[in-house]
Amino acid sequence: MHFRSSIYRERLHSLRRVLGEFRGGLWGALSASQRRRLFFVSGLVALGAGVQGLSPLALTTAVDNLTSGNLSFALLAALAYAGMAGTSRALRQGVSLAYGTVARGFERDLYRQAYAHALALPHAVHLDRRAGELARTVTDGVRGWRRMLDAAVFTALPFVVEVGTVCAVLISAAVPSSILGVLLAFVLIYGLVFHRGILEQRGSFRTAAKADAEAQGVASDALANEETVKLFTREALVEESIGKAFARGGAAWDAYNRIVAVNGLLLSLIFTFALGATLLLAAREVAAGRLSAGGFVLVNAYVLQVVGPVERLGQMAREMVQGLDLTARLRSLMAEPDEAALSPGTRTLPGQGPLTLTIQDLAFGYDPRRPVLHGISLVIPAGRTLALVGRSGSGKSTLARLICSLYRPDSGALQLDDVPISDLSLSALRSAVAVVPQDTVLLHDTLRANLLFARPEASEREMLDAARVAGLEPVVEVLPEGWDTVVGERGLRLSGGEKQRVAIARAVLKGPRLLLLDEATASLDTRTEQAIQSSLDDAARGVTTLVIAHRLSTVRGADEIAVMEEGRIVERGRHEVLLAAGGRYAALWRAQENSAVVGRAIGRHGADDTSLRTSLSGLASDLNR
Ligand SMILES: Nc1ncnc2c1ncn2[C@@H]1O[C@H](COP(=O)(O)OP(=O)(O)O)[C@@H](O)[C@H]1O
Ligand SMILES: [Mg+2]
The missing domain is CATH 3.40.50.300 (P-loop containing nucleotide triphosphate hydrolases)
Structure with a gap:
């Protein structure tokens, strides 16, 4: 237990460090107008999530009014439901457009900063690295940061908003506690299994990504030695070693995909059980007269809807973890002292003409x-x-x-x-x-x-x-x-x-x-x-x-x-x-x-x-x- 808690503390610590870097590196890299645009995008995302979270309420109202014979009000509620669904979809389009410019600007700045730093590293650092390795580190790193930014905007934010609205609605709609209990248990089990799956996937992802990078390295080394390969007629040998290197990468990806599939299957199973159990309970409540037909619909809608945020939270964890892995090398590269840091002299040479x-x-x-x-x-x-x-x-x-x-x-x-x-x-x-x-x-x-x-x-x-x-x-x-x-x-x-x-x-x-x-x-x-x-x-x-x-x-x-x-x-x-x-x-x-x-x-x-x-x-x- 102590061991585990120390692992978590360490993870929390590294998460905090990364968040610090995220703020310093990522946020700092944004211009004022980019930040404004990011705020705007976040607002749209939050709005969309709120609308999405509230929309089952309109459906519930429609069903309840239908059963009580209030047709015109039922129609109004149904229209509102359709409008809400449409709005949240339309918002998503607007968001992806606005986000595109922010993200591209961010990537551009990050590339510029990273390459400037790579260039400023001491000569010895360059000699020690394989050709193409620095470029790959930068590309991977930028991809990783982009992933994390995507996850923060499109997953973390809607999660908070959606879960907030869902909880508020369920509690205020006086859904019976037995159903709430099942729902809560479901979310917990689902979350835990998802979390475990992610950890498992992480190791496998790393192995696969590493195998891929090695294969790329073998290939670019072969290209760099193109003339030598030809003059020694070693094409077949080189082709074979490239083939083998990529095959290792392929096998690692197969293993990764297997883990993803097995976990997905397990989660679908849990989801099916939860949906069955809550609907069964809700049906009993309706039969006993403690829940309206609209309430039944609400429970169904929220079981379906609660999976979204939980799943997305897991996905976010995965994206964040993969993002961290991808950025790891870039982060350590950026932390390496550049030439100017190692040679802090600031004097200039006076005069003109030849020097002694x-x-x-x-x-x-x-x-x-x-x-x-x-x-x-x-x-x-x-x-x-x-x-x-x-x-x-x-x-x-x-x-x-x-x-x-x-x-x-x-x-x-x-x-x-x-x-x-x-x-x-x-x-x-x-x-x-x-x-x-x-x-x-x-x-x-x-x-x-x-x-x-x-x-x-x-x-x-x-x-x-x-x-x-x-x-x-x-x-x-x-x-x-x-x-x-x-x-x-x-x-x-x-x-x-x-x-x-x-x-x-x-x-x-x-x-x-x-x-x-x-x-x-x-x-x-x-x-x-x-x-x-x-x-x-x-x-x-x-x-x-x-x-x-x-x-x-x-x-x-x-x-x-x-x-x-x-x-x-x-x-x-x-x-x-x-x-x-x-x-x-x-x-x-x-x-x-x-x-x-x-x-x-x-x-x-x-x-x-x-x-x-x-x-x-x-x-x-x-x-x-
Ligand atoms: N980047 C390096 N890393 C390690 N050893 C090096 C490096 N560059 C040169 N050397 C070694 O330093 C010695 C002197 O090399 P160098 O100055 O290039 O000699 P010269 O220019 O007189 O031919 C050689 O033994 C060489 O192997
Ligand atoms: Mg020389």
């Missing part, structure tokens, strides 16, 4: 068990270029992400001019920095829109200048729709090198005070790289730049080169100095020279004459620059 980047003793690991960066210290004076080189996996991109505050360091300090990055507001920091990331993702929009995303107010001239610096012009020229070409979801319609050029153009267009190039030209062939490199050098002149490079030839001219190895800076200096020192950098340099020679040898066999010549001249100037 100072990194001191920086340490970081994505996972506390595995540090990735150890004691990194670097300074890039305003307007200078520092090149960061090192093997893949040594932590170069990680450092770039820390500079943009996509992650927070475990220890150490990052400063722009004299301001610690952690004191800056994220928008102040990120509007001063432009990044060309290692992998560029494009919006499913035109090339122009993708470029202007960096600075929507930029002029056509500025946009074209940025495109020229990035070597994007020849790409645009061959596209059938030029700047208005839609580049496809995630930029799949452009090659890696073309996307990279869009990313460079974006960064240039932004006009940053600190430029981060993370292997910005790695997907380009040597010749294009060289062409872009010189314009990039121009663009970077006077801008503080951190170049992360794989191909060392591209960073020979940097003011300083830092070699990174397993999360540590192991060497620093200018190209000639490092080469002469004969350390890690010199070894990397030699290794790349060798692979260039191998590349030439392969080219001699594989390529036709012109492309061979092109690549040879590219490589030669690569090496001799």
Whole structure:
């Protein structure tokens, strides 16, 4: 007993919390006019329920007047009955129309809020989640809130009004207590069985919904890997696993439907018994002269009518519970702190022009068990270029992400001019920095829109200048729709090198005070790289730049080169100095020279004459620059 009561207390507590959220989240999301409309809708609903609850009274009056021979009054009452039934139906139509706008507005606002919050969550949160999972969480959550709003307006409210009127009528009509007793017992039993059924259904619903979500996950993973699936000819395997996943969902829904059907059957049985018992009792009362014929009709009408609210109350419990389950993930998502909460800095960067980047003793690991960066210290004076080189996996991109505050360091300090990055507001920091990331993702929009995303107010001239610096012009020229070409979801319609050029153009267009190039030209062939490199050098002149490079030839001219190895800076200096020192950098340099020679040898066999010549001249100037 104690156990059960604590369960109920917990449930009550969580219900109260949810109601609080309901008020804060849902009610708060409504505009003043939406609230007025919701009040109006609720008024209509209450009116409809009241009319519905009172209508059997008119029928009773009609029957009683018929039996006593007062025909004209009986007709009047019958007309009133018809009018009441018609009114409550008409009200329902009006309600659904008015409610539609309120609910849609509410959904729209909720979607906007939820997606804004999802977008504001830390980068790490996004990486940890499967693609599509956040969107599904939001969609489910909005559906859940909608369900709860529907239930509150269309079930809870009419229940209160209807039960109130029914009780008032039954008591004032002096219905014999034996009948009232049976009616009450019926309502209780019915309610309890319904409640038990709902609990049972809840578990089953959760299992089924989870199986469904998993199946969706399997399917969207397959779609995300579409190219891999094709290239490994694994269609059959993928189809089979999708089929199996959906079959599991189907089986779970079958189980859920069975529970619903069995409970429905049980309830019909209880209902039949109650109707039989009350009518039997009422007939006896009529025979004994204690109840009029109209009273008999009233009892019948209310047995039928009392089922409605009780059933709807159960349905409401079910809708609320399902709504809660659906919103659970969205509610916890909304409770997750967003980036701004984790980085509460509010300072802005004073002045204009290039910034000095100072990194001191920086340490970081994505996972506390595995540090990735150890004691990194670097300074890039305003307007200078520092090149960061090192093997893949040594932590170069990680450092770039820390500079943009996509992650927070475990220890150490990052400063722009004299301001610690952690004191800056994220928008102040990120509007001063432009990044060309290692992998560029494009919006499913035109090339122009993708470029202007960096600075929507930029002029056509500025946009074209940025495109020229990035070597994007020849790409645009061959596209059938030029700047208005839609580049496809995630930029799949452009090659890696073309996307990279869009990313460079974006960064240039932004006009940053600190430029981060993370292997910005790695997907380009040597010749294009060289062409872009010189314009990039121009663009970077006077801008503080951190170049992360794989191909060392591209960073020979940097003011300083830092070699990174397993999360540590192991060497620093200018190209000639490092080469002469004969350390890690010199070894990397030699290794790349060798692979260039191998590349030439392969080219001699594989390529036709012109492309061979092109690549040879590219490589030669690569090496001799
Ligand atoms: N989001 C992440 N979560 C966990 N580990 C990561 C993540 N991103 C990168 N790493 C790990 O951190 C190390 C450094 O990666 P990265 O900075 O991308 O190297 P680089 O850019 O030098 O190739 C690698 O071992 C990589 O596996
Ligand atoms: Mg990298």
